[in-house]
Amino acid sequence: xxxxxxxxxxxxxxxxxxxxxxxxxxxxxxxxxxxxxxxxxxxxxxxxxxxxxxxxxxxxxxxxxxxxxxxxxxxxxxxxxxxxxxxxxxxxxxxxxxxxxxxxxxxxxxxxxxxxxxxxxxxxxxxxxxxxxxxxxxxxxxxxxxxxxxxx
Numbered sequence: 001x002x003x004x005x006x007x008x009x010x011x012x013x014x015x016x017x018x019x020x021x022x023x024x025x026x027x028x029x030x031x032x033x034x035x036x037x038x039x040x041x042x043x044x045x046x047x048x049x050x051x052x053x054x055x056x057x058x059x060x061x062x063x064x065x066x067x068x069x070x071x072x073x074x075x076x077x078x079x080x081x082x083x084x085x086x087x088x089x090x091x092x093x094x095x096x097x098x099x100x101x102x103x104x105x106x107x108x109x110x111x112x113x114x115x116x117x118x119x120x121x122x123x124x125x126x127x128x129x130x131x132x133x134x135x136x137x138x139x140x141x142x143x144x145x146x147x148x149x150x151x152x
Contacts, residue, residue: 005109006048008111009044009047009048009106009107009109009111010041010044010045010048010106010107012044012106012111012114012115013040013041013043013044013102013103013106013107013114014037014040014041016040016099016102016103016106016114016115016118017036017037017038017039017040017041017099017102017103018033018036018037018040019118019122020036020040020095020098020099020102020118020121020122020125021033021034021035021036021037021099023122023125023126024036024092024095024125027125027129029092030079030092031079031092031095031096035096036095036096036099039072039075039096039099039100039103040099040100040102040103040106041103042100042103043068043072043099043100043101043102043103043104043106043107044103044104044106044107045107046064046067046068046104046107047064047065047068047103047104047106047107047108048107049064050063050064050065050107051107051108065104068100068104069100072096072097072100073097075096076092076093076094076096076097077093079092079093079096080092080093091125095121095125098117098121101117102114102117102118102121105117
Protein backbone atom coordinates (compact mmCIF):
# COMPACT_ATOMS: atom_id res chain seq x y z
CA UNK A 1 0.00 0.00 0.00
CA UNK A 2 1.28 3.47 -0.87
CA UNK A 3 1.38 5.83 2.09
CA UNK A 4 1.39 9.64 2.01
CA UNK A 5 5.14 9.64 2.76
CA UNK A 6 5.66 7.45 -0.30
CA UNK A 7 3.79 9.97 -2.43
CA UNK A 8 6.06 12.70 -1.09
CA UNK A 9 9.06 10.51 -1.92
CA UNK A 10 8.08 9.90 -5.54
CA UNK A 11 6.94 13.48 -6.17
CA UNK A 12 10.18 14.85 -4.69
CA UNK A 13 12.22 12.34 -6.72
CA UNK A 14 10.44 13.38 -9.91
CA UNK A 15 10.99 17.06 -9.13
CA UNK A 16 14.68 16.70 -8.25
CA UNK A 17 15.37 14.44 -11.22
CA UNK A 18 13.62 16.95 -13.48
CA UNK A 19 15.63 19.85 -12.02
CA UNK A 20 18.93 18.14 -12.77
CA UNK A 21 17.60 16.90 -16.10
CA UNK A 22 16.58 20.43 -17.08
CA UNK A 23 20.18 21.59 -16.75
CA UNK A 24 21.32 18.68 -18.93
CA UNK A 25 18.56 19.40 -21.45
CA UNK A 26 19.51 23.08 -21.65
CA UNK A 27 23.14 21.99 -22.15
CA UNK A 28 22.05 19.92 -25.15
CA UNK A 29 22.89 16.54 -23.64
CA UNK A 30 21.17 13.33 -24.75
CA UNK A 31 20.23 12.30 -21.22
CA UNK A 32 18.09 15.31 -20.43
CA UNK A 33 14.90 16.16 -18.60
CA UNK A 34 12.86 13.01 -19.17
CA UNK A 35 15.74 10.59 -18.74
CA UNK A 36 16.91 12.04 -15.44
CA UNK A 37 13.37 12.37 -14.11
CA UNK A 38 12.61 8.73 -14.95
CA UNK A 39 15.87 7.42 -13.46
CA UNK A 40 15.30 9.33 -10.23
CA UNK A 41 11.65 8.30 -10.04
CA UNK A 42 12.45 4.66 -10.81
CA UNK A 43 15.15 4.48 -8.16
CA UNK A 44 12.74 5.98 -5.65
CA UNK A 45 9.98 3.50 -6.52
CA UNK A 46 12.37 0.54 -6.32
CA UNK A 47 13.60 1.75 -2.93
CA UNK A 48 10.03 2.10 -1.65
CA UNK A 49 9.15 -1.38 -2.92
CA UNK A 50 12.30 -2.78 -1.34
CA UNK A 51 11.53 -1.13 1.97
CA UNK A 52 7.93 -2.39 1.98
CA UNK A 53 8.82 -5.94 0.90
CA UNK A 54 11.59 -6.25 3.45
CA UNK A 55 9.56 -5.17 6.46
CA UNK A 56 10.69 -7.43 9.28
CA UNK A 57 13.37 -9.14 7.16
CA UNK A 58 16.84 -7.93 8.08
CA UNK A 59 19.26 -7.15 5.24
CA UNK A 60 16.72 -7.46 2.42
CA UNK A 61 16.42 -3.73 1.80
CA UNK A 62 20.03 -3.50 0.74
CA UNK A 63 19.71 -6.24 -1.89
CA UNK A 64 17.41 -4.21 -4.14
CA UNK A 65 19.45 -1.07 -3.49
CA UNK A 66 22.55 -2.89 -4.72
CA UNK A 67 20.70 -3.94 -7.87
CA UNK A 68 19.66 -0.33 -8.54
CA UNK A 69 23.31 0.68 -8.44
CA UNK A 70 24.26 -2.14 -10.81
CA UNK A 71 21.46 -1.38 -13.26
CA UNK A 72 22.25 2.30 -13.33
CA UNK A 73 25.90 1.44 -13.95
CA UNK A 74 24.82 -0.16 -17.23
CA UNK A 75 22.87 2.97 -18.20
CA UNK A 76 25.89 5.13 -17.41
CA UNK A 77 28.23 2.87 -19.37
CA UNK A 78 25.95 3.27 -22.38
CA UNK A 79 26.34 7.04 -22.17
CA UNK A 80 30.15 6.92 -22.44
CA UNK A 81 31.59 7.14 -25.94
CA UNK A 82 35.24 6.84 -26.92
CA UNK A 83 36.50 8.14 -30.24
CA UNK A 84 39.69 9.60 -31.69
CA UNK A 85 39.17 12.92 -29.92
CA UNK A 86 38.87 11.27 -26.51
CA UNK A 87 36.20 10.03 -24.14
CA UNK A 88 32.80 11.73 -24.07
CA UNK A 89 29.78 11.33 -21.82
CA UNK A 90 31.54 10.94 -18.49
CA UNK A 91 29.59 13.81 -16.92
CA UNK A 92 26.35 12.37 -18.29
CA UNK A 93 27.21 8.95 -16.85
CA UNK A 94 28.08 10.50 -13.49
CA UNK A 95 24.83 12.47 -13.54
CA UNK A 96 22.83 9.29 -14.21
CA UNK A 97 24.59 7.62 -11.30
CA UNK A 98 23.96 10.57 -8.98
CA UNK A 99 20.32 10.98 -10.00
CA UNK A 100 19.69 7.33 -9.12
CA UNK A 101 21.21 7.88 -5.69
CA UNK A 102 18.98 10.93 -5.19
CA UNK A 103 15.97 8.81 -6.11
CA UNK A 104 17.09 6.18 -3.61
CA UNK A 105 17.44 8.89 -0.95
CA UNK A 106 13.90 10.05 -1.67
CA UNK A 107 12.57 6.49 -1.51
CA UNK A 108 14.43 5.98 1.77
CA UNK A 109 12.90 9.20 3.16
CA UNK A 110 16.25 10.98 3.36
CA UNK A 111 14.70 14.16 1.97
CA UNK A 112 17.29 16.67 3.16
CA UNK A 113 20.10 14.53 1.75
CA UNK A 114 18.27 14.35 -1.59
CA UNK A 115 17.61 18.09 -1.80
CA UNK A 116 21.10 19.16 -0.71
CA UNK A 117 22.73 16.67 -3.11
CA UNK A 118 20.56 17.94 -5.96
CA UNK A 119 21.44 21.57 -5.24
CA UNK A 120 25.15 20.76 -5.14
CA UNK A 121 24.85 18.81 -8.40
CA UNK A 122 23.04 21.66 -10.17
CA UNK A 123 25.58 24.19 -8.91
CA UNK A 124 28.43 21.95 -10.03
CA UNK A 125 26.93 21.32 -13.47
CA UNK A 126 26.18 25.00 -14.10
CA UNK A 127 29.07 26.67 -12.27
CA UNK A 128 31.85 24.28 -13.18
CA UNK A 129 30.53 24.03 -16.73
CA UNK A 130 31.02 27.79 -17.13
CA UNK A 131 34.44 27.57 -15.51
CA UNK A 132 35.64 24.74 -17.75
CA UNK A 133 35.65 26.83 -20.95
CA UNK A 134 38.19 29.42 -19.72
CA UNK A 135 40.27 26.62 -18.19
CA UNK A 136 40.39 24.77 -21.52
CA UNK A 137 41.57 27.95 -23.26
CA UNK A 138 44.24 28.46 -20.60
CA UNK A 139 45.48 24.88 -20.92
CA UNK A 140 45.69 25.15 -24.71
CA UNK A 141 47.69 28.38 -24.39
CA UNK A 142 50.04 26.80 -21.86
CA UNK A 143 50.78 23.71 -23.96
CA UNK A 144 54.13 23.86 -25.71
CA UNK A 145 53.80 24.31 -29.44
CA UNK A 146 55.32 21.45 -31.40
CA UNK A 147 57.61 22.17 -34.33
CA UNK A 148 58.29 20.09 -37.39
CA UNK A 149 61.68 18.99 -35.98
CA UNK A 150 59.96 17.59 -32.87
CA UNK A 151 57.43 15.68 -34.94
CA UNK A 152 60.20 13.78 -36.86
